[in-house]
Amino acid sequence: MYDYIKIPEIIDAVKFENLTLDLYNPILERTQKNGRSGQCQDGIDIYGYNESNELIGIQCKVKSKFDLGSKNFTSKFLKEIHGEVEKAKNFSSKLKLFIIMTTAPRDSRIQKEIIDLDEKTFQKDGFHIKINFWDDITHMLTEEIHKNTFKKYYNNLIIQEKIVGDVQAKLLNLVVGVEPNDNSLYELILGYIPKLTEYPNGIAYYSNSYFLGCLQSKTIDTFPIKCFPSDLEKVIKFSNRDRYTITDWINSIDIDEELKKDTREYRFHWTKEEFNEYLARFS
Structure with missing residues (x-):
C-alpha cells in the first residue's frame, strides 16, 4: 500500500507522538x-x-534537519538515548521492551550501539531496547494494518483512485544524448493506466497502456511495450535523435518497478557506435 510514495517526516513533537x-x-x-x-x-x-x-514503553524523538546537520549529531543522539534508557529504568519493574521512535534516518553506528546497550540492559535491568528510525516508521505506514493511520496524517499524498482511474505515474528528469558530453534534458511524466472494466466508452481504449508526457512540449501520448519511436512522435517532437534515444531508454527499464521507486533523476546515453547505427538508418 502506497509504498512508492515518499513520506515526509513529521517535525511537530505532539503530532509525532500522536502518530x-x-x-x-x-x-x-x-x-x-x-x-x-x-x-x-x-x-x-x-x-x-x-x-x-x-509492558512495552515507547519514547518519541523528533529530529529536525537542523539537528541532523549539527556537528557530531550521532554522538549527541547516542548520549541522549543512554539518558532515556536510564530514565526508563525508573518507570516500572515490569517493563519488558523500551522502543525509541525517531524521525532521524537509519544510522548503522546507532544501531550497533543499541545492540550492545540492549544486551547490557536486559542482563542488568530485565528489559530490551529497540529503535525505529523514520525509514522503519515509513515501512510501518505502508502496511495494510496502518492504512487508516496513513490516510489520517498523509491524506494529501493520496490520489483518489476512483477519480483518476487508478493511474500510477511519476515526474522525472531524463538526460539523453551521445557519450561523452552531449546532453539533452527532458522533464517527463511516465505512467501506467491499468486495465479496468468501468471506464466509459472511449476512455476504455486507453486502459492497460503506458503513457509518457513531456512538460516542455505540453503533450502526452500512450505507447505499448515494446515501445517504438513512432509512438512518441507527438511527445518528443523537438529532436528525432532524442526520440529514438528515449525509446531505447523506455525499452531498457522495467516501468512497473521504476514507478515504485523514489528516483527522479535518470541518464541514458548512446555510445558513438550506437549513434552511427542510428545515422546509418537514414543515410
Whole structure:
C-alpha cells in the first residue's frame, strides 16, 4: 500500500507522538500516553501491553534537519538515548521492551550501539531496547494494518483512485544524448493506466497502456511495450535523435518497478557506435 510514495517526516513533537500512538494502537493492547507535557514521565511517552501481557514503553524523538546537520549529531543522539534508557529504568519493574521512535534516518553506528546497550540492559535491568528510525516508521505506514493511520496524517499524498482511474505515474528528469558530453534534458511524466472494466466508452481504449508526457512540449501520448519511436512522435517532437534515444531508454527499464521507486533523476546515453547505427538508418 502506497509504498512508492515518499513520506515526509513529521517535525511537530505532539503530532509525532500522536502518530506513534496511532501506529501502536492496533499492535498493542491498552495503549495510552504516559501523563502529560511537563510531568515526570521516566523516559516513557506511550505504553501498552503485547499479546503476552508484557509492558512495552515507547519514547518519541523528533529530529529536525537542523539537528541532523549539527556537528557530531550521532554522538549527541547516542548520549541522549543512554539518558532515556536510564530514565526508563525508573518507570516500572515490569517493563519488558523500551522502543525509541525517531524521525532521524537509519544510522548503522546507532544501531550497533543499541545492540550492545540492549544486551547490557536486559542482563542488568530485565528489559530490551529497540529503535525505529523514520525509514522503519515509513515501512510501518505502508502496511495494510496502518492504512487508516496513513490516510489520517498523509491524506494529501493520496490520489483518489476512483477519480483518476487508478493511474500510477511519476515526474522525472531524463538526460539523453551521445557519450561523452552531449546532453539533452527532458522533464517527463511516465505512467501506467491499468486495465479496468468501468471506464466509459472511449476512455476504455486507453486502459492497460503506458503513457509518457513531456512538460516542455505540453503533450502526452500512450505507447505499448515494446515501445517504438513512432509512438512518441507527438511527445518528443523537438529532436528525432532524442526520440529514438528515449525509446531505447523506455525499452531498457522495467516501468512497473521504476514507478515504485523514489528516483527522479535518470541518464541514458548512446555510445558513438550506437549513434552511427542510428545515422546509418537514414543515410
